[in-house]
Amino acid sequence: MDTYNVTLNQLAYGIFEVVRGQLSDDDDIALKLIKDMVHSTRAMLLKQKFDKNIRTIDDVFTQPLGALEIEPVDSSAHSTILAGRYMYRTVRELPETIDRKNYEGTFTRIGPADKLAPPYHLVSYDRALFSGRGKFNRDSIFCFLRDRKMHLISFSGAYHKGVQFIDIQGVFENPAQVAIFMNTSGSALTFDDESYPISRTMKDSIEKIIIREKLGPGANAPSDSINDGKHNLDAT
Numbered sequence: 001m002d003t004y005n006v007t008l009n010q011l012a013y014g015i016f017e018v019v020r021g022q023l024s025d026d027d028d029i030a031l032k033l034i035k036d037m038v039h040s041t042r043a044m045l046l047k048q049k050f051d052k053n054i055r056t057i058d059d060v061f062t063q064p065l066g067a068l069e070i071e072p073v074d075s076s077a078h079s080t081i082l083a084g085r086y087m088y089r090t091v092r093e094l095p096e097t098i099d100r101k102n103y104e105g106t107f108t109r110i111g112p113a114d115k116l117a118p119p120y121h122l123v124s125y126d127r128a129l130f131s132g133r134g135k136f137n138r139d140s141i142f143c144f145l146r147d148r149k150m151h152l153i154s155f156s157g158a159y160h161k162g163v164q165f166i167d168i169q170g171v172f173e174n175p176a177q178v179a180i181f182m183n184t185s186g187s188a189l190t191f192d193d194e195s196y197p198i199s200r201t202m203k204d205s206i207e208k209i210i211i212r213e214k215l216g217p218g219a220n221a222p223s224d225s226i227n228d229g230k231h232n233l234d235a236t
Contacts, residue, residue: 006203008176009192011038015207019215035176035192037214041206042198043098043173050100050171057171061197062108063178064169068092070152088163093148095181096173107170110143110150115167120152171197 012034016027046061072086097106104122111119120143127144141154141163152163172178179191198206 005195006198006200007193008035008038008196011035011196011203011206012192015210015215018211034210034215037210038196038206039174039176041209041214042175042202045202045205045209046098046106046171047100050098050103050106053102057106057108058199059108060199061171062169063172063175063197064167064182065094065178066167066182067113067165068150068168069165070163087151087153089146089149089151090166092181094145094150094168095177096148098171098173105145105170106172107168109167109169111167112163113165113167120166 012031015034015038016031020030050057069091070088071091072088074086100106104124107122109115109119110122111117120141123142123144125144125146127142141152143150143152145151150166150168152166175197176191179194
């Protein structure tokens with residue numbers, strides 16, 4: 001994979017300089033708009049890429065969420081009617097991942113804080129209720145995403161109860177939201193000058209799409225040579 005160390009500010013200012021005459025006089029508003037376009041265009045291109053059922057996801061697109069604390073919660077669907085049984089889930093809601101066809105989110109690792117330990121098995125909620133009953137997976141931990149929190153479950157109920165923190169990484173819709181998630185002290189405000197999770201060729205595609213299609217035909221950008229109603233730019 002052709003990685004490229006570029007920041008969100010570098011991307012946004014580069015596009016801004018090309019289309020400056022077509023935007024409002026308020027530079028701050030214009031730059032914020034461009035940054036939002038960068039996030040949404042990246043998400044669109046990544047969804048197109050992942051929906052091709054690629055076998056592996058390049059690390060350049062992924063971000064870690066750090067050590068996530070796990071808490072026990074009653075398994076009842078109603079807060080006033082307790083079931084007396086407990087599920088374990090992340091304390092915090094997770095940022096949205098890139099939507100991927102036939103997958104439970106675009107996660108590249110969900111497992112113990114020890115990165116050398118085997119990862120957990122991500123399944124749907126319905127499948128999780130019946131997982132771990134086989135001869136070879138009775139001691140496995142399964143996980144499912146519900147209400148934007150990651151839940152852990154195991155057949156015997158014993159294997160996941162000792163877990164206090166889990167490690168999650170994936171490809172998220174808005175990389176800036178991941179930075180805010182990671183830095184509760186407020187230092188995430190510097191994310192705009194951190195490395196943005198894209199490849200060099202995807203950077204070029206994002207610039208072309210935003211300049212050509214989202215900010216008006218008057219901007220100088222290459223045209224799509226195939227007239228099929230799709231973005232036929234190299235976004236690998």
